[in-house]
Amino acid sequence: MKKNFLTKLGLKSNVRVLNNDAVAEFDDLHIIEAIVFASREPIHIEYLLTKISKTDKAYLRELMDKLRAHYDNRGVNFEYNDNYCIFQTSPMIKAALVDEFEETRDLSKAAKETLAIIAYHQPTTRSEIEEIRGVSSSKGSLDVLLGYNWIEISGKKDVPGRPLVYKTTKKFLLDFNLSDINDLPKLSELRREGLLSGYEDSS
């Protein structure tokens, strides 16, 4: 019965009218699974809404929850945030895969801090980064982060000398599993404490 229905998918809209909700759901679940599984890039939820039988976010969310549960204990997991879905290998079996697939080497402490400063203060300049870290050199860290495509140059600051400004990229959000930049850990707390601005601004 399931297969019978699937063979008619070419006539999607006509067929769906005739079939019951359960079949449509079975269908939709596998459409989402296929689309997301097929891609190396995260798939936007809005895109998925155009592919299933109802343009209904709550319904889609239900299906995504089902998929996540189905893959919960597997070698491959289905993950999503407010915007994107993706399949990725389970972090729990990382050790079996790192030799073959690992692309992100462990970064220096300096590079990690530089990334955090850019993420929380963006857009920001090299001298602002160095001011916060209290050191006068950050070029190596910036190079590494640019190379990973986690940050990008987004123009110049409108102050004397027109220094370059840096901000994080979409790839940064995706690689760190953040829905958007407001998803950064403790962001609102740090804002409230005035730690993301100068002393003057906060007092």
Next chain:
Amino acid sequence: MKKNFLTKLGLKSNVRVLNNDAVAEFDDLHIIEAIVFASREPIHIEYLLTKISKTDKAYLRELMDKLRAHYDNRGVNFEYNDNYCIFQTSPMIKAALVDEFEETRDLSKAAKETLAIIAYHQPTTRSEIEEIRGVSSSKGSLDVLLGYNWIEISGKKDVPGRPLVYKTTKKFLLDFNLSDINDLPKLSELRREGLLSGYEDSS
């Protein structure tokens, strides 16, 4: 290299440790699943044998059968022959999903070089681009960049032969987050930032 990953997983694994064979099989199944998922090419069965707990083809075959059965009615299928394993979108779903699908790609090296040269030297001609790149053909790259609307033909140069001249477009500025072409960092500025020092030597 036979690893028992679940033993590292805390409570869950403590429960499973009671039955070692079952734990190993649970691990092995998911390692196969993850490796086949993440691999950039169809995975050879001999390689999988080096990653699981037993170098035993019959055992591996059993696991592969289980995986195939698990994915039988899904949007994605696990397939194998005598040598290779692969995940593939279910043919029925694939047939149903015949329309636009976005894919992100990296620009070819040639296209990136060509775009960079046009950005920094505009307006410029094809032969000037080829002179800088040291190659005699850049038509393909120009076509890609024109197709992407990042460059446009802005007239003809007033020299013998009246060659076409190219310049970057508004869309280029938009896509690369530049408010103005003068926001394109100058080489001297990048050097001052201490960036790119490694690249000079590598050219």
Next chain:
Amino acid sequence: MSSVLEVKNHLIIDIEGFEGPIDLLLSLARSQKVDLKEISVFELAQQYINYINSQAALKIDIAADYLVMAAWLAYLKSKLLLPDEPIDEEEEYTAEELAGQLRHRIQRLDAMKTASLLLFEKPIVNRDMFLRGIPEEFDEVTKLIYNASIFDLIKSYINRQDDRVPESISIFKLDYLALDNAKNLLSNIFQKISGWANFFRLVSENKYTENDRSIAASAFSVLLDMVNEQKAHTKQEKQFGEILIKKIGND
């Protein structure tokens, strides 16, 4: 690498990985075991100075940044003992305000260090988990999105940037008479003559280029074609004698 940097790297290695004076201050502040907001800057300044002194006693090179901070802290410390009045003539900060600023900088670095730990402790793509290796395309894949950042472009540019870009290009004028031009030359000549005429003299009167030999060769080649096509008569009275030409018919 400059000597200052070498000194600093040396220092960073030698004193337990502190990356600059603020980092060192943060470490010392943590040892006070109170909330960083409540930290005693007076006490911290003394700790810092003691630490730097102890390092100097060990004859470790101290980078300028650390010494500048030590001097400033000594100054601040002494001012903190005085009544609350502006000590900085230009900006008119009180000692307590300067201490507040320092406290803020220490807290801010602490916050960023914590944030970086939080960011990197969670699973990260391509480090802890991996994505589909063989992406599949569905039929009618039409939309490709190209990934390229300004940094990619600059890298490409740097790799190609060299001195081969010419200042200007000069193209030499060709020093021979093309056959098409020779045909025009001969048709001009034939319009002017009636009866027999000296071919080479006519040609040399209608110079196109400086190279007479090239004109002669091209013109003669065209002339032979015309004879062949029965558009012209030629005759030569003797060996190496003048070549005479005459039009056939009226055209």
